[in-house]
Amino acid sequence: MTASENFLTVEDVTLYFGGNAALCEVSFGVRRGEILAIIGPNGAGKTSMLNCISGFYRPQHGRIRFKGHDLTKTPTHKIAALGLARTFQNIALYTGLSTLDNLMAARHIHMRQNSLQSILYWGYARREEVAHRRRVEEIIDFLEIAHIRKTIVGALPYGLRKRVELGRALALEPELLLLDEPMAGMNVEEKEDMARFILDIYERQGTTIVLIEHDMGLVMDISDRVVVLDFGQKIAEGTPDEVKRDEKVIHAYLGDA
Amino acid sequence: MAVLRPSGDFDTSYEHDLAVVRQRWQWALLLLLLLALFTLPYYAPAPTVSLINRIGIAIIAVQGLNILTGYTGQISLGQAAFMTVGGYISALLVGAAGWSFFLALPVAGLGAGLVGLIFGLPSLRVKGFYLVMATLSAQFIIPWLTRHIYPSLLNGAQGINVPVPTFSLPVIANTCFLGTTFNAELGTCVYRFATPSQFIHITLGVLIVSTIVALNISRSRLGRALISVRDNDLAAELLGVNLFAYKLKAFFIAAVYAGVAGALLAHNLRHINSQTVGLVDSIMFMGMLVVGGLGSNLGPILGATLVVLLEELATVLAPPAAALLPTLAGGATAALKPLLFGLALMLFLIFEPRGLAHRWMLIKAAWRLRPYAR
Numbered sequence: 001m002t003a004s005e006n007f008l009t010v011e012d013v014t015l016y017f018g019g020n021a022a023l024c025e026v027s028f029g030v031r032r033g034e035i036l037a038i039i040g041p042n043g044a045g046k047t048s049m050l051n052c053i054s055g056f057y058r059p060q061h062g063r064i065r066f067k068g069h070d071l072t073k074t075p076t077h078k079i080a081a082l083g084l085a086r087t088f089q090n091i092a093l094y095t096g097l098s099t100l101d102n103l104m105a106a107r108h109i110h111m112r113q114n115s116l117q118s119i120l121y122w123g124y125a126r127r128e129e130v131a132h133r134r135r136v137e138e139i140i141d142f143l144e145i146a147h148i149r150k151t152i153v154g155a156l157p158y159g160l161r162k163r164v165e166l167g168r169a170l171a172l173e174p175e176l177l178l179l180d181e182p183m184a185g186m187n188v189e190e191k192e193d194m195a196r197f198i199l200d201i202y203e204r205q206g207t208t209i210v211l212i213e214h215d216m217g218l219v220m221d222i223s224d225r226v227v228v229l230d231f232g233q234k235i236a237e238g239t240p241d242e243v244k245r246d247e248k249v250i251h252a253y254l255g256d257a
Numbered sequence: 258m259a260v261l262r263p264s265g266d267f268d269t270s271y272e273h274d275l276a277v278v279r280q281r282w283q284w285a286l287l288l289l290l291l292l293a294l295f296t297l298p299y300y301a302p303a304p305t306v307s308l309i310n311r312i313g314i315a316i317i318a319v320q321g322l323n324i325l326t327g328y329t330g331q332i333s334l335g336q337a338a339f340m341t342v343g344g345y346i347s348a349l350l351v352g353a354a355g356w357s358f359f360l361a362l363p364v365a366g367l368g369a370g371l372v373g374l375i376f377g378l379p380s381l382r383v384k385g386f387y388l389v390m391a392t393l394s395a396q397f398i399i400p401w402l403t404r405h406i407y408p409s410l411l412n413g414a415q416g417i418n419v420p421v422p423t424f425s426l427p428v429i430a431n432t433c434f435l436g437t438t439f440n441a442e443l444g445t446c447v448y449r450f451a452t453p454s455q456f457i458h459i460t461l462g463v464l465i466v467s468t469i470v471a472l473n474i475s476r477s478r479l480g481r482a483l484i485s486v487r488d489n490d491l492a493a494e495l496l497g498v499n500l501f502a503y504k505l506k507a508f509f510i511a512a513v514y515a516g517v518a519g520a521l522l523a524h525n526l527r528h529i530n531s532q533t534v535g536l537v538d539s540i541m542f543m544g545m546l547v548v549g550g551l552g553s554n555l556g557p558i559l560g561a562t563l564v565v566l567l568e569e570l571a572t573v574l575a576p577p578a579a580a581l582l583p584t585l586a587g588g589a590t591a592a593l594k595p596l597l598f599g600l601a602l603m604l605f606l607i608f609e610p611r612g613l614a615h616r617w618m619l620i621k622a623a624w625r626l627r628p629y630a631r
Contacts (some may be wrong), residue, residue: 025586055493056491064575074621075354076494076495077494077497077500078497079495079500080495080496081497081499092491092492093486093488093489093492094489094492095367095489096487096488096552097481097485097488101484104481105481105482105485105496106495106496108478108481108482108485108496108498109496111478113477113478115478115506118473118474118477118478118479118480119470119479121472121473121476121477125273125477125478126272129271129273129275129476129478130272130275130455133274137271162521168496172496174496257608
């Protein structure tokens with residue numbers, strides 16, 4: 001595999017917080033149309049990696065290339081428009097807005113009305129609102145959250161909020177979807193629902209997915225490839241079966257046996 | 258809480274779902290209310306008309322603050338300073354440059370908006386308490402400037418007299434229409450908005466426009482971007498909202514509202530100086546917004562109305578209060594106004610921190626659920 005086949009390429013990314021290296025020369029590639037899982041023990045740098053890709057952190061060294069752009073040099077607010085969306089480990093919804101408005105807010109990058117047209121709310125702006133509302137309703141149907149359409153998300157239970165957040169990421173119509181622990185803190189039933197949604201997104205829309213997850217059984221079931229981080233370094237990469245048998249991975253998870 | 262619609266009111270299309278005024282009887286009520294307000298001078302005593310006028314101007318200023326603080330989450334204590342800017346611009350354009358008031362009014366808004374942009378710049382770096390301090394600087398710099406720059410034009414601390422807004426019509430068939438009177442000096446028919454009874458029509462007209470603009474902002478792309486900055490600025494940026502641009506837009510819009518309100522106030526009082534509106538008024542506007550409900554379009558209307566009415570109550574209560582507390586004698590009204598305002602603010606923060614607008618929603622929901630639940 002050459003680098004050019006990669007959809008997203010992470011090259012020698014190094015991120016320091018003060019003197020601590022959160023990520024140390026991490027490189028890997030994400031191919032178009034795969035589910036890649038990033039796993040590792042707590043504090044391994046998984047979320048830091050995702051934060052670097054989504055432009056939330058700026059690594060000191062290295063490059064992250066996506067569709068010909070270097071994400072480490074792209075202004076944060078322009079990354080979403082390139083076709084990249086993410087969810088957060090600690091849900092980061094707009095808590096004062098309804099489910100519907102949260103998803104509509106994510107249509108920001110796809111809407112063309114300028115602020116003056118918004119203020120006049122006539123003609124084009126009005127038609128655009130309805131057109132995007134239609135698209136958002138499709139996502140609401142897909143995620144089975146129609147019953148909470150007009151509920152303020154601050155009042156929703158945790159599992160539903162996770163689902164709304166996934167919906168908000170989908171409303172961006174991303175080509176690459178980054179999911180930070182989409183099933184953390186869920187019960188088995190909720191996890192199965194979420195896994196079903198993720199697989200549906202992947203199969204129906206061909207969205208490339210990078211996810212961080214702690215549930216190993218689930219990771220091994222749904223991902224095509226796995227990248228393992230430990231103490232900020234990549235220690236293994238490969239198919240779930242390869243990774244499962246890797247000495248270093250077993251060592252990182254279980255310690256000296 | 259989900260949205261509760263009156264029984265039988267169904268959404269048949271997305272357009273219908275997005276509508277603000279949903280039913281015919283609601284339109285009828287709205288038009289009746291507007292009719293009652295516009296014909297106020299014909300049946301209400303002059304002090305009442307003057308009071309409604311003051312409430313209207315306060316609502317416009319608070320609506321601007323609501324867009325900045327309620328929607329965008331940027332706390333500002335500079336609203337009164339931007340009103341001063343608008344007031345001076347309009348006063349100079351109409352008084353010294355001889356513009357029509359109706360042209361000077363939007364220009365005053367835009368001018369104040371540009372000044373607002375300057376004081377919005379710190380919002381990129383600082384939040385919350387520190388931003389309050391940064392906007393507070395407007396409250397010191399702008400009045401100081403009006404006192405010290407161009408004394409020949411701005412007349413220093415004394416301030417300037419502001420002309421009466423007029424509109425003129427050409428003489429048609431030797432008669433003057435629309436209640437205008439013939440002005441021999443100009444050779445045209447002129448209508449002067451001199452008394453509150455005449456001025457209130459301007460205030461109400463502007464209030465209708467400002468309310469529609471606020472509503473449109475809150476239900477469109479712009480409003481959702483502003484609210485996402487308030488609710489989660491980090492997520493908003495990752496979802497493609499340019500924080501810098503939208504914070505500045507919010508400051509601009511808020512200052513435009515302030516500028517328009519300031520121009521209305523200046524022409525209503527017929528005089529403006531650096532003390533006409535000040536820091537206390539900025540704090541009052543913030544209080545009105547809290548009492549009415551932050552981030553709700555109904556909030557500024559209810560809050561400004563309640564607080565201005567409380568001030569009136571202070572005037573009514575002053576004589577008995579002065580009899581009870583002789584040490585207040587002479588300044589009873591002045592003493593009671595902040596007392597009532599402070600009391601209202603405190604009670605609201607404890608018992609209804611989301612303001613009157615939220616309470617109104619609860620009442621509506623309870624009414625619609627009746628008799629099944631409360």
